[in-house]
Amino acid sequence: MFRNRLWQFAIMMLVFSLGLVACASTAEEAPELVGGFEIPTVEEGSFNVAMVLIGPHDDGGWSQAHFEGLEFVEANIDNVHTAFIENVPEGADSEQIFRSLSRKGFDLIFGTSFGYMDPMETVADEFPDTMYIHISGIKSNTTNFGNLFGAMENMKYLAGMLAGARAQMDGNPKLGYMATFPIPEELRLGNAIALGMRRTCPECTMDIRWINTWHDPILEKEAAASLFDAGAQVVFTGADTPAVADVAQEKGKWGVTYDWDGSCKIDACLTAPYWVWGPVYEGITQGVIDGTYQPGWDYFDADTGALGLYGFMEGETLQPGVAELPAEVIAEVRGLIAATLAGSFTRFDVFSGPIYDNQGNLIVPAGAALEQVDLDAFPEFDLGCEYCMKWWAEGITAELP
Amino acid sequence: MDQSKWLGLAVSTGAVVVALILGGVILFLVGGNPVRTYIFMAKASFGSLGVLSDTLTKATPLILTGLACAIAFRMRLWNIGAEGQFFLGAFGASAVVLTPLLGADTSPWIMLPAMMLAGALAGALWGFIPGYLKARFDVNEIISSLMMNYIAIAWNNFFIFAVWSEGGFQMSPQFPRSAWLPRLTNYSQSAPILQGLTTHMGLIIGLVAAVIIWWIVFRSRWGYEIRLIGDNPRAARYAGINIARNTILVMMLSGALAGLAGMSEISGVVHRLQGSISPGYGFTGIIIAWLAKLNPLIIIPVSILFGALILAGREIQPSGIPTLLQGIILVSLIASDFLLRYKIRFTKRTQEA
Numbered sequence: 150m151f152r153n154r155l156w157q158f159a160i161m162m163l164v165f166s167l168g169l170v171a172c173a174s175t176a177e178e179a180p181e182l183v184g185g186f187e188i189p190t191v192e193e194g195s196f197n198v199a200m201v202l203i204g205p206h207d208d209g210g211w212s213q214a215h216f217e218g219l220e221f222v223e224a225n226i227d228n229v230h231t232a233f234i235e236n237v238p239e240g241a242d243s244e245q246i247f248r249s250l251s252r253k254g255f256d257l258i259f260g261t262s263f264g265y266m267d268p269m270e271t272v273a274d275e276f277p278d279t280m281y282i283h284i285s286g287i288k289s290n291t292t293n294f295g296n297l298f299g300a301m302e303n304m305k306y307l308a309g310m311l312a313g314a315r316a317q318m319d320g321n322p323k324l325g326y327m328a329t330f331p332i333p334e335e336l337r338l339g340n341a342i343a344l345g346m347r348r349t350c351p352e353c354t355m356d357i358r359w360i361n362t363w364h365d366p367i368l369e370k371e372a373a374a375s376l377f378d379a380g381a382q383v384v385f386t387g388a389d390t391p392a393v394a395d396v397a398q399e400k401g402k403w404g405v406t407y408d409w410d411g412s413c414k415i416d417a418c419l420t421a422p423y424w425v426w427g428p429v430y431e432g433i434t435q436g437v438i439d440g441t442y443q444p445g446w447d448y449f450d451a452d453t454g455a456l457g458l459y460g461f462m463e464g465e466t467l468q469p470g471v472a473e474l475p476a477e478v479i480a481e482v483r484g485l486i487a488a489t490l491a492g493s494f495t496r497f498d499v500f501s502g503p504i505y506d507n508q509g510n511l512i513v514p515a516g517a518a519l520e521q522v523d524l525d526a527f528p529e530f531d532l533g534c535e536y537c538m539k540w541w542a543e544g545i546t547a548e549l550p
Numbered sequence: 551m552d553q554s555k556w557l558g559l560a561v562s563t564g565a566v567v568v569a570l571i572l573g574g575v576i577l578f579l580v581g582g583n584p585v586r587t588y589i590f591m592a593k594a595s596f597g598s599l600g601v602l603s604d605t606l607t608k609a610t611p612l613i614l615t616g617l618a619c620a621i622a623f624r625m626r627l628w629n630i631g632a633e634g635q636f637f638l639g640a641f642g643a644s645a646v647v648l649t650p651l652l653g654a655d656t657s658p659w660i661m662l663p664a665m666m667l668a669g670a671l672a673g674a675l676w677g678f679i680p681g682y683l684k685a686r687f688d689v690n691e692i693i694s695s696l697m698m699n700y701i702a703i704a705w706n707n708f709f710i711f712a713v714w715s716e717g718g719f720q721m722s723p724q725f726p727r728s729a730w731l732p733r734l735t736n737y738s739q740s741a742p743i744l745q746g747l748t749t750h751m752g753l754i755i756g757l758v759a760a761v762i763i764w765w766i767v768f769r770s771r772w773g774y775e776i777r778l779i780g781d782n783p784r785a786a787r788y789a790g791i792n793i794a795r796n797t798i799l800v801m802m803l804s805g806a807l808a809g810l811a812g813m814s815e816i817s818g819v820v821h822r823l824q825g826s827i828s829p830g831y832g833f834t835g836i837i838i839a840w841l842a843k844l845n846p847l848i849i850i851p852v853s854i855l856f857g858a859l860i861l862a863g864r865e866i867q868p869s870g871i872p873t874l875l876q877g878i879i880l881v882s883l884i885a886s887d888f889l890l891r892y893k894i895r896f897t898k899r900t901q902e903a
Binding site for chain 1: 587590594598600601604607608707711719720721724745746748815819820824825826827829861864865866867868869
């Protein structure tokens with residue numbers, strides 16, 4: 150009895166699957182893009198570009214900004230085929246992904262998270278004909294493995310000015326910064342926020358929470374709530390999703406999101422420093438196709454159009470929480486943005502002396518400014534940085550981890 | 551459990567087929583071509599030497615954690631802590647290199663066995679704790695071994711973030727070459743075909759371990775005791791078998807195997823201690839052990855299939871669909887177990903008054 154039923158069931162399934170096959174083979178003929186999903190493969194005769202993402206391609210933040218950059222490349226350069234792989238954890242697992250993409254024959258591969266650095270370096274050695282561009286790292290082999298980043302500190306600085314002014318106006322001069330990992334990038338951006346904050350609100354202080362992840366919507370929410378509960382009026386995120394603004398909305402306070410221009414839609418969001426990767430990726434892809442791109446340490450400024458501050462760029466309107474700020478603050482920020490976009494106010498102007506750390510030590514004397522290597526390095530990297538990026542600016546109420 | 555062997559095999563195979571069909575329906579509903587997708591998936595895990603090597607690399611830790619779970623489950627000891635024992639094994643192996651107990655210029659012939667020993671010991675220690683608590687105080691090992699996972703991850707993080715952190719980053723410095731398990735690609739100079747193949751010695755360790763565990767379970771006196779305790783603890787007690795002692799020993803062996811998996815992964819693939827070294831190998835080991843019906847030799851092909859499934863899943867983007875497919879296959883396989891245990895009878899419902 151039981152076996153009979155089993156066989157009946159099996160035969161029924163077989164018939165069903167054959168029917169399905171018949172339907173399916175008539176329904177779809179497109180090779181890669183099938184309905185809502187795709188299989189990353191190369192296209193004969195095209196220049197094939199792949200991108201590896203740490204989060205979902207529609208995370209509302211970091212990964213989405215990169216993904217849109219990739220779409221921009223496909224739309225704007227002829228004969229380019231693109232593909233992506235999302236949710237790739239950093240570390241050993243990613244090495245297999247990079248190797249597999251290289252084996253398939255992709256010509257240019259973007260890796261968009263810090264922890265892909267060493268795996269990309271390893272794979273770049275094995276596939277000298279493929280170009281690897283790593284976002285936010287510190288390594289390059291100057292032949293087919295380069296790194297790329299931009300002066301986000303300018304936008305964070307301006308957002309810090311707005312947040313400081315807002316906290317001052319609300320009578321609660323406290324900010325919070327939800328940082329990811331204690332690496333130079335996160336200290337640099339945190340310090341930029343603090344310097345901006347002190348410019349508009351000298352009595353303001355800023356608290357820090359380390360979350361040790363780039364992408365964890367739950368943890369990001371908890372950390373943001375913890376900062377608000379500890380008294381912060383405005384909280385910044387250094388992580389990938391707009392969770393901070395949602396929490397701010399619940400708590401009746403303010404959040405500053407990051408990465409993607411679509412991340413700052415709700416009223417509790419003051420502004421968002423964001424990336425516009427499209428033109429940068431287009432330039433690099435075109436350069437690689439033409440054989441003119443030199444991989445190395447590529448660090449772009451806002452005059453490339455690749456950086457934005459939500460509410461202040463062309464076609465955007467101020468968020469309600471910013472529109473209420475004193476007119477002179479808004480005017481000052483607008484002036485600085487114009488200078489930033491024109492290239493006359495750069496990352497080295499953000500980090501120019503005198504800068505004191507939160508222990509009261511003078512880090513950068515008046516008249517001096519940080520160099521590029523200072524922005525990227527801890528003293529122990531042995532890269533020869535003079536001031537380095539291992540300090541918290543004045544006003545930050547946390548110790549270094 | 552007295553069905554013939556072929557039925558078990560047929561039901562498991564049937565479950566995979568059903569799962570693939572269900573997955574096909576979903577692929578079809580989201581607008582994909584199921585057949586084409588499955589062909590892509592098969593190619594992506596077995597289609598060339600390179601991806602086959604990747605599949606075997608993925609299967610390596612799964613074989614060892616699968617064995618770790620299987621040996622414990624044989625005795626009805628529910629060791630859910632293979633994940634933590636994996637992390638501790640990675641830690642133990644790293645400690646040899648990073649403390650450093652052995653210098654960078656140590657011969658690999660000494661370095662690698664030392665790392666294996668340290669990894670296995672650290673894993674065994676992590677298994678000993680819930681084992682001892684179970685044997686001495688009858689503490690539920692499911693809860694204690696599960697909780698130990700979190701401690702293990704936090705323990706590793708402490709060393710990654712502080713003690714062995716390289717320049718403030720959340721990873722240790724890279725191990726010297728003497729601490730790397732040999733990989734196929736190392737021999738690419740004499741055989742160019744091996745270029746880029748990352749299958750490493752850990753696979754051999756896993757295969758040898760599977761044979762040894764098979765021998766222990768089915769051919770040794772100790773294995774007989776383990777099986778007897780699992781099947782009928784009361785009878786085992788009457789037969790004079792020391793259950794407490796065996797509980798501790800089996801948990802330690804289980805932990806040692808998972809620890810070895812951690813060592814093999816860290817020394818064969820990652821080459822440094824860092825976070826996210828395991829996408830849940832310890833938990834997948836539970837499923838693998840179960841699907842292999844706790845047979846150490848069957849664990850090998852099941853692990854390879856799982857390695858392939860993990861790898862192939864990445865061939866479809868966005869990544870939600872492949873995760874869904876993997877989930878469907880797992881649920882089907884586990885549900886098929888139900889068919890083996892119970893007989894389905896269709897009866898006419900009698901009319902109620």
